[in-house]
Amino acid sequence: xxxxxxxxxxxxxxxxxxxxxxxxxxxxxxxxxxxxxxxxxxxxxxxxxxxxxxxxxxxxxxxxxxxxxxxxxxxxxxxxxxxxxxxxxxxxxxxxxxxxxxxxxxxxxxxxxxxxxxxxxxxxxxxxxxxxxxxxxxxxxxxxxxxxxxxxxxxxxxxxxxxxxxxxxxxxxxxxxxxxxxxxxxxxxxxxxxxxxxxxxxxxxxxxxxxxxxxxxxxxxxxxxxxxxxxxxxxxxxxxxxxxxxxxxxxxxxxxxxxxxxxxxxxxxxxxxxxxxxxxxxxxxxxxxxxxxxxxxxxxxxxxxxxxxxxxxxxxxxxxxxxxxxxxxxxxxxxxxxxxxxxxxxxxxxxxxxxxxxxxxxxxxxx
Amino acid sequence: xxxxxxxxxxxxxxxxxxxxxxxxxxxxxxxxxxxxxxxxxxxxxxxxxxxxxxxxxxxxxxxxxxxxxxxxxxxxxxxxxxxxxxxxxxxxxxxxxxxxxxxxxxxxxxxxxxxxxxxxxxxxxxxxxxxxxxxxxxxxxxxxxxxxxxxxxxxxxxxxxxxxxxxxxxxxxxxxxxxxxxxxxxxxxxxxxxxxxxxxxxxxxxxxxxxxxxxxxxxxxxxxxxxxxxxxxxxxxxxxxxx
Numbered sequence: 039x040x041x042x043x044x045x046x047x048x049x050x051x052x053x054x055x056x057x058x059x060x061x062x063x064x065x066x067x068x069x070x071x072x073x074x075x076x077x078x079x080x081x082x083x084x085x086x087x088x089x090x091x092x093x094x095x096x097x098x099x100x101x102x103x104x105x106x107x108x109x110x111x112x113x114x115x116x117x118x119x120x121x122x123x124x125x126x127x128x129x130x131x132x133x134x135x136x137x138x139x140x141x142x143x144x145x146x147x148x149x150x151x152x153x154x155x156x157x158x159x160x161x162x163x164x165x166x167x168x169x170x171x172x173x174x175x176x177x178x179x180x181x182x183x184x185x186x187x188x189x190x191x192x193x194x195x196x197x198x199x200x201x202x203x204x205x206x207x208x209x210x211x212x213x214x215x216x217x218x219x220x221x222x223x224x225x226x227x228x229x230x231x232x233x234x235x236x237x238x239x240x241x242x243x244x245x246x247x248x249x250x251x252x253x254x255x256x257x258x259x260x261x262x263x264x265x266x267x268x269x270x271x272x273x274x275x276x277x278x279x280x281x282x283x284x285x286x287x288x289x290x291x292x293x294x295x296x297x298x299x300x301x302x303x304x305x306x307x308x309x310x311x312x313x314x315x316x317x318x319x320x321x322x323x324x325x326x327x328x329x330x331x332x333x334x335x336x337x338x339x340x341x342x343x344x345x346x347x348x349x350x351x352x353x354x355x356x357x358x359x360x361x362x363x364x365x366x367x368x369x370x371x372x373x374x375x376x377x378x379x380x381x382x383x384x385x386x387x388x389x390x391x392x393x394x395x396x397x398x399x400x401x402x403x404x405x
Numbered sequence: 406x407x408x409x410x411x412x413x414x415x416x417x418x419x420x421x422x423x424x425x426x427x428x429x430x431x432x433x434x435x436x437x438x439x440x441x442x443x444x445x446x447x448x449x450x451x452x453x454x455x456x457x458x459x460x461x462x463x464x465x466x467x468x469x470x471x472x473x474x475x476x477x478x479x480x481x482x483x484x485x486x487x488x489x490x491x492x493x494x495x496x497x498x499x500x501x502x503x504x505x506x507x508x509x510x511x512x513x514x515x516x517x518x519x520x521x522x523x524x525x526x527x528x529x530x531x532x533x534x535x536x537x538x539x540x541x542x543x544x545x546x547x548x549x550x551x552x553x554x555x556x557x558x559x560x561x562x563x564x565x566x567x568x569x570x571x572x573x574x575x576x577x578x579x580x581x582x583x584x585x586x587x588x589x590x591x592x593x594x595x596x597x598x599x600x601x602x603x604x605x606x607x608x609x610x611x612x613x614x615x616x617x618x619x620x621x622x623x624x625x626x627x628x629x630x631x632x633x634x635x636x637x638x639x640x641x642x643x644x645x646x647x648x
Contacts, residue, residue, distance in 0.1 A: 262520070263520040266498055266502050267514075270506055274495055274496075277489075277495070280455060282482040287514050290514075
């Protein structure tokens with residue numbers, strides 16, 4: 039089982055190195071030939087945040103067989119916690135110059151901060167919440183769903199309902215999260231001006247490092263005995279029960295870990311995109327994430343990362359050229375991948391993990 | 406003291422009585438063969454013992470423990486292992502890793518996360534590989550094994566689990582005659598240190614086991630005794646041959 043450097047680790051290295059190069063080039067003088075414009079850095083950062091979401095979907099779909107159609111909910115929740123911090127960070131520089139209340143609350147004539155906004159003036163607290171809130175929701179949801187042995191298409195439908203319900207809730211003004219408009223107009227993060235190229239370069243690097251870290255951590259989990267058990271649960275769940283495992287616990291562990299990764303992705307996404315609104319909970323977003331994973335190749339750690347980057351790059355280019363055709367192109371991509379590349383782009387590189395280890399022994403009966 | 410005790414167990418599916426007042430007692434260390442025509446309730450009985458199906462009424466005891474209150478993992482941890490009719494192994498994993506997962510011991514997710522392969526585990530796996538004659542195939546993906554090899558791997562996984570009681574559902578289905586006889590030998594071997602319940606259609610195999618036979622019919626016990634006794638029983642002959 040020992041390898042020199044595994045594919046996920048190479049992928050992590052490539053992501054970090056690529057982001058470093060982009061970040062450094064963006065800091066060159068603007069008239070230089072190699073200068074990378076700020077919007078490209080922002081885009082790259084956004085793609086990497088999406089790659090975190092893709093990794094997260096892949097962990098549960100590719101390795102535990104749970105087809106989630108609501109993972110963008112965890113991503114958006116992570117985004118909202120970060121957005122709340124960024125709102126508080128605006129302070130008295132808002133349109134209404136209220137040092138305590140974000141603009142939308144002043145506009146709604148609220149006179150004090152709701153209790154659930156307490157603490158979000160501090161970055162460490164917000165970061166903790168970016169992990170805890172998605173994990174808590176995933177924990178409660180997963181515990182109920184897996185314990186009741188809800189699986190397959192039924193589980194997929196419930197995940198859709200989950201994200202849809204959250205979307206409706208966040209659309210309401212009296213929820214206290216900015217309603218329809220969401221949270222935006224951010225000024226700075228941890229004292230760094232969000233509009234400075236150096237801050238954007240730093241955020242891109244940070245996103246790349248978090249993605250690389252999550253890739254390596256995921257690889258370690260999947261290489262462990264728990265990873266083997268995960269595959270066993272995916273392929274023959276009831277069998278694991280009869281040898282004494284509780285598949286619902288195994289699924290819950292990876293489900294919550296996956297929600298943590300998605301939440302981190304969302305938090306990094308918001309700092310770089312500059313806005314979070316209930317649209318991020320839209321069921322379509324979760325389905326898009328599933329498409330990135332399918333295109334990249336589920337069941338390998340690096341495939342979906344590549345899928346997220348390529349599909350989103352395609353989306354940026356395509357929606358610029360032929361905006362009205364993008365959804366057809368995305369749909370076609372999904373259908374074509376399913377038909378002709380069931381293992382996604384990763385499947386082009388090599389057969390699935392263990393086939394390579396099969397020694398050519400005739401399938402004779404036991405002697 | 407009985408190892409397994411079933412008393413007037415009934416299970417109904419949509420009005421169909423799969424088990425009808427079934428009573429069965431197994432002594433510690435015993436091997437028992439269960440035969441019966443299709444629909445006699447053999448697999449349902451296994452499901453009841455392993456917690457997959459809850460009986461409508463009746464007692465199911467493993468030593469002193471009431472099995473009707475426990476779920477599958479709890480019953481498995483208590484010491485009851487099961488081999489399915491259709492061989493179910495973890496096809497994507499290697500033969501060796503299939504055995505590793507089956508080994509008695511760690512079951513909690515976080516313990517699994519930090520588990521390292523110990524030399525004891527390695528030794529035990531090698532031992533099981535040898536017993537089930539799978540040593541040359543240890544590194545192969547389980548999904549690539551032949552049908553008979555998968556059956557043996559599943560029996561090997563039962564050995565790894567090291568349960569007090571093994572429930573074995575049609576272990577020789579789809580095996581050649583030679584494999585069938587080897588499997589009988591293997592089960593007799595296993596019976597030296599474990600109690601075993603074998604469900605099987607193959608009368609040659611049951612004869613080779615040479616143990617007490619229970620005949621099920623329409624969810625109840627029709628006859629019990631040696632192979633010779635039950636095959637001489639006119640009711641058994643009628644159930645099997647005539648209608």
